[in-house]
Amino acid sequence: MKGLLRRLSSLDADAAAAVRVIAHYQALLGGGAVDPVTLTRSTAGLAQCPAGLELADGSTVRFAPDGVALPGVPGHVSGSVELRPRGRVWLERDGADAPFDALVLEWMAIAARVGPRVPGPSPRAADPALVERVLSERESIEDRTRAVRLLGLRPALPLRVVAVAVDAESDAGVVAVTLLARSGLAATVPVATVGPLAAAMVQPGQGDDSPAAELRAVLADRAREGLPGGARSRVRFGVGGGVPPSHAATSWAQARAALRFAGDGPDEQVMDHEELGPLTLLAEVPAARLRADPGVRALAELARRDAGPSGIAALAAFCRTGSLRQAAGELHLHHSSVAARLAGVEAATGWRLNRPDGRFRAQLALYAWRLSRTD
Incomplete structure (x- = not known):
């Protein structure tokens, strides 16, 4: 992760800052259950403004950016995300929102939901060079297999590649990591930006099940929650078929073909190559x-x-x-x-x-x- 941040910093300061936000919460989740006090205090420090969390029982936790607990209810909420079935998280920033407030809120909500039952593997930003090596047909099988292992994937298990496209104002890799984290996939999922798209390699622990249903569910959740600002980027997914990791280029090609069929409707933002069946032949027409x-x-x-x-x-x-x-x-x-x-x-x-x-x-x-x- 440190190496990836250095590379991103030299290319795109905004992308590096977004990955730091994600890395902050993944570090919290990787340490086990996240209690409300730790989550809220760390969010306030990260965002450099007061942050709050309302629990399902109606009690609230609020902290200032210096780590001091705040009493009472907030006087001003600049942005919030609802939790289901009850509760919410929020920031109390004076003036205009900071560039990554929406991303901070979404990841704070993820941590608040999954904190008590943290899964082992988790979607994460990966080294783009390793991802591109796995997806390349020009690299030798030995080099691809070595990159698979370095990414934390298992060469003996099938994987599916997911292609992610977002609007021009958002980083595809950041959006992909965030949405895949919300989907709760029990899978190892390295994600990297590849050209204008993001590539996510999904390797479920049990077989090669498609993540399409989980992705559709999380997009429906986002639409219901009405997330603030940039967190509601227009996003589309193409899901490739399950293949041996050494043949990930095949799934990547299928994912990009499926992505071309995706639309803007709520049931058309995720397209699975296998579900499309013979329709994929249309993608071969010039x-x-x-x-x-x-x-x-x-x-x-x-x-x-x-x-x-x-x-x-x-x-x-x-x-x-x-x-x-x-x-x-x-x-x-x-x-x-x-x-x-x-x-x-x-x-x-x-x-x-x-x-x-x-x-x-x-x-x-x-x-x-x-x-x-x-x-």
Whole structure:
């Protein structure tokens, strides 16, 4: 971790600071159960502002950044994260939030939830050079196997590679470590930034089960909690198949292919290569050829209109659920609003969405349109 921080500091001061936040909480969790006093005092010192924790029984713990306990209830809360079923964590910063307050709060919440039952392995920032060596097809099997061991992975167990993409304002590696930590995977998960993406190597202790369900659950939790500021980065996951660690490049290619199918809807942010099945063959079609398809051209033109993105979101939800009311529930809209948006899509594309063949054409065109934008 120290070596990684030195490398990050020379490249990106913000990335290094974010990794230090994560390292702080992973050090706490690695030492066993984290009691509320230790967690709150250390958070206040890390954030350099008062911090608080409300327990499930309604009692509160508050500390100043110098480690002095604070009595009573907070007068001003600058940011907070709810705990389930009850409780919350918060910061009491005067003035504008610091750049990493959202990340501090999210990791404080992680520690508050999992402190009494800390799992053995934990997602962590890994040396990018080692990760890239494992994912490379150019390296020898001996070098890849050695890198696997240095990352704390077991050469005899299958692994899955997860590709993570976030918006341009966030570091993909930091977001990936945070979300994977929240997912509670009982797995060794080294994470590193590889180009514009993050690569996470998930190696469950029992077989090669996909982490897709856990990732979808944690994204749903984040949406319900309404995390502050930058903690709600737009994020998408592609999950590769289970392979021997010496063939991780295959899973990495599958993960990146699955990522191209991911959308912005709550049920489309995580795409599993194995779940996609034969649809993955679409990813082998050149993007230029996809863009030439009339259905793809119609969606691209629709997306450029003012109301186009909302129409495409309604189309995606309707194709996925097959029900106007279920699509409306997913989008938190009245069903008449969704119907009006779908009517606009039908007028722009010529599809008849009340017919199975029309929905099938629309779903294929949606996938092809996404692939055409992520060459």
